[in-house]
Amino acid sequence: MNHPDFLLSGVKVRLIRLIATIRLKTDEGWTREYDTIVDTGNPISLIPFSIWNKARVRLLLPDKTKLYGIGTGEKTSVSGRLAEVIGVFQDQQKILLPLRIKAYVLEDDSAPLLIGFEDILTDGKLVSDYKSREAYLEM
Numbered sequence: 001m002n003h004p005d006f007l008l009s010g011v012k013v014r015l016i017r018l019i020a021t022i023r024l025k026t027d028e029g030w031t032r033e034y035d036t037i038v039d040t041g042n043p044i045s046l047i048p049f050s051i052w053n054k055a056r057v058r059l060l061l062p063d064k065t066k067l068y069g070i071g072t073g074e075k076t077s078v079s080g081r082l083a084e085v086i087g088v089f090q091d092q093q094k095i096l097l098p099l100r101i102k103a104y105v106l107e108d109d110s111a112p113l114l115i116g117f118e119d120i121l122t123d124g125k126l127v128s129d130y131k132s133r134e135a136y137l138e139m
Helices: 117-121
Strands: 019-024 034-038 045-047 065-067 078-090 099-106 125-129 134-138
Touching: 045 078, 045 117, 099 117
Parallel strands: 045 099
Antiparallel strands: 019 034, 019 078, 065 078, 078 099, 125 134
16 A cells, blocks of 8 residues: 555654454354454445355345445456345443344455444444544444
């Protein structure tokens, strides 16, 4: 990944990522814990192949969809199918109730595990207090 110009120029900018821990439902129980980026600009979650292939997945649409980020070129796109998975978020103190989550299950691992708004942030309350270095999700 190329560094943004501001980093090379010495301009200080806080690079903040909200990270959550999730497990996905499998036929035998639950996957191991995975750290995921809470992507407040993404409407639908993205799940890389190496994670979703262990989970119980219900396809919602049979056809692949090309997904684009900031760029719109073929080189920056990834492909996935819209599906539903069941996941639980957890921290050191508690595990939240299982949620049905719409997500694009990707053909490969070319994108990270991202949690989007639909079914998670639309049904819960995300608190992000950067000044006090505190963030949490209430469901």
